[in-house]
Amino acid sequence: MMENKETIMKRAEEAVLHTYNRYPLVLEKGEGVYLYDTDGKQYLDFAAGIAVQGLGYHYPGYDEALKEQIDRLMHTSNLFYNIPAMEAAEKLKKASGMSKVFFTNSGTEAIEGALKTARKYAWLKDKREDHEIIAMNHSFHGRSMGALSVTGNEAYQAPFRPLMGGVRFAEYNDLESVRAQITDRTCGIILETVQGEGGIYPATEAFLRGVGELCEKHDILLILDEIQCGMGRTGHMFAWQEYGVKPNVMTCAKALGCGVPVGAFVLDEKAAGDSLAPGDHGTTYGGNPFACAAVSTVLDLFEKNGIVEHVREVGAYLTERLEELVKKYDFIEERRGKGLIQGLALKGRPVGEIVVKSQEMGLLVITAGNNVLRLVPPLIIEKKHVDEMLEKLTKAF
Numbered sequence: 001m002m003e004n005k006e007t008i009m010k011r012a013e014e015a016v017l018h019t020y021n022r023y024p025l026v027l028e029k030g031e032g033v034y035l036y037d038t039d040g041k042q043y044l045d046f047a048a049g050i051a052v053q054g055l056g057y058h059y060p061g062y063d064e065a066l067k068e069q070i071d072r073l074m075h076t077s078n079l080f081y082n083i084p085a086m087e088a089a090e091k092l093k094k095a096s097g098m099s100k101v102f103f104t105n106s107g108t109e110a111i112e113g114a115l116k117t118a119r120k121y122a123w124l125k126d127k128r129e130d131h132e133i134i135a136m137n138h139s140f141h142g143r144s145m146g147a148l149s150v151t152g153n154e155a156y157q158a159p160f161r162p163l164m165g166g167v168r169f170a171e172y173n174d175l176e177s178v179r180a181q182i183t184d185r186t187c188g189i190i191l192e193t194v195q196g197e198g199g200i201y202p203a204t205e206a207f208l209r210g211v212g213e214l215c216e217k218h219d220i221l222l223i224l225d226e227i228q229c230g231m232g233r234t235g236h237m238f239a240w241q242e243y244g245v246k247p248n249v250m251t252c253a254k255a256l257g258c259g260v261p262v263g264a265f266v267l268d269e270k271a272a273g274d275s276l277a278p279g280d281h282g283t284t285y286g287g288n289p290f291a292c293a294a295v296s297t298v299l300d301l302f303e304k305n306g307i308v309e310h311v312r313e314v315g316a317y318l319t320e321r322l323e324e325l326v327k328k329y330d331f332i333e334e335r336r337g338k339g340l341i342q343g344l345a346l347k348g349r350p351v352g353e354i355v356v357k358s359q360e361m362g363l364l365v366i367t368a369g370n371n372v373l374r375l376v377p378p379l380i381i382e383k384k385h386v387d388e389m390l391e392k393l394t395k396a397f
């Protein structure tokens, strides 16, 4: 028998470590771009499990491919070859124009691999053991000790010091601040092409190009974190493709598996040629047949159904409609973002309250930074869903 919401929440709090202040919703099933809670209430999903459910719920062809893989083979370890990993890596290479792929179980682990790649690349050149990474203020790269060390957020870092050494911070979209942190020990510069958690800030073209040139000039690896903004979300398969600045290392996760937990770090020829070698890095689960069947299927469906082109079209419409809101409401400072990763910066109205009111109206939205309403819907939303979102959000306002 189905238990009521209060009982489920209470049992969860008694058993699951309290590291999140959760919203009082118990989500039970999804269909298309809608979610349903245990009371049967319907929500239009503009959160997508934090930019994960790119294809929404039960997208045609997705469940079938995964069920087929479950019936065939779930896991083998990296001591052997498997077909889905080979196919997924080939497709990711093709989509990115990069050279080699390492699959992980999460975004955080992809960041760890990227950091190790930069350290090893530099170590092979000069055998020094004091190489440095430049990261950005207000960035987010994950919660493990390495990823946290390059996450420019004092509140996240403070309780866990000492962190990994050799990290210097610069100001996002301020090229001179990056240049000022470069030393003869710098091995990598890591940044999100669009800062997500920090408040939806896209890199300016001048900044990204400038950082790319600095990396080239000093033989530093450029690490672009595409975990949130990649996989079609900006209207490009990877956000950097719009800028024409190619990373040496790219990290992916979130929508890479569209619901199956999987990440990857992807290396260009230069980074792949001179960095991690047998014995340097590993994972038991990473690249397992089930997770890779998801990646492979997602990349097929993206291509077959023109998902990226669709994002460009519906993203332009969303942008236009959000700009109308900015004009209409004094408490909306500005809109930031690209395609289907959008933020509304609020002033004088607590964003948390608007999120809760939206839930009452049957709309799921999330926050970023401390005053930004973040919209990261499934990539398959239609214009009518944008209209429905606006209707509900306006009521919440």
Ligand SMILES: *Cc1c(COP(=O)(O)O)cnc(C)c1O
Pocket (backbone or CB within 6 Å): 106, 107, 108, 109, 111, 140, 141, 142, 143, 192, 196, 197, 225, 226, 227, 228, 229, 253, 254
């Ligand atoms: C979510 C996120 C991560 C961490 O990914 P996890 O899968 O939660 O480990 C890293 N970088 C960015 C930009 C993210 O949005």
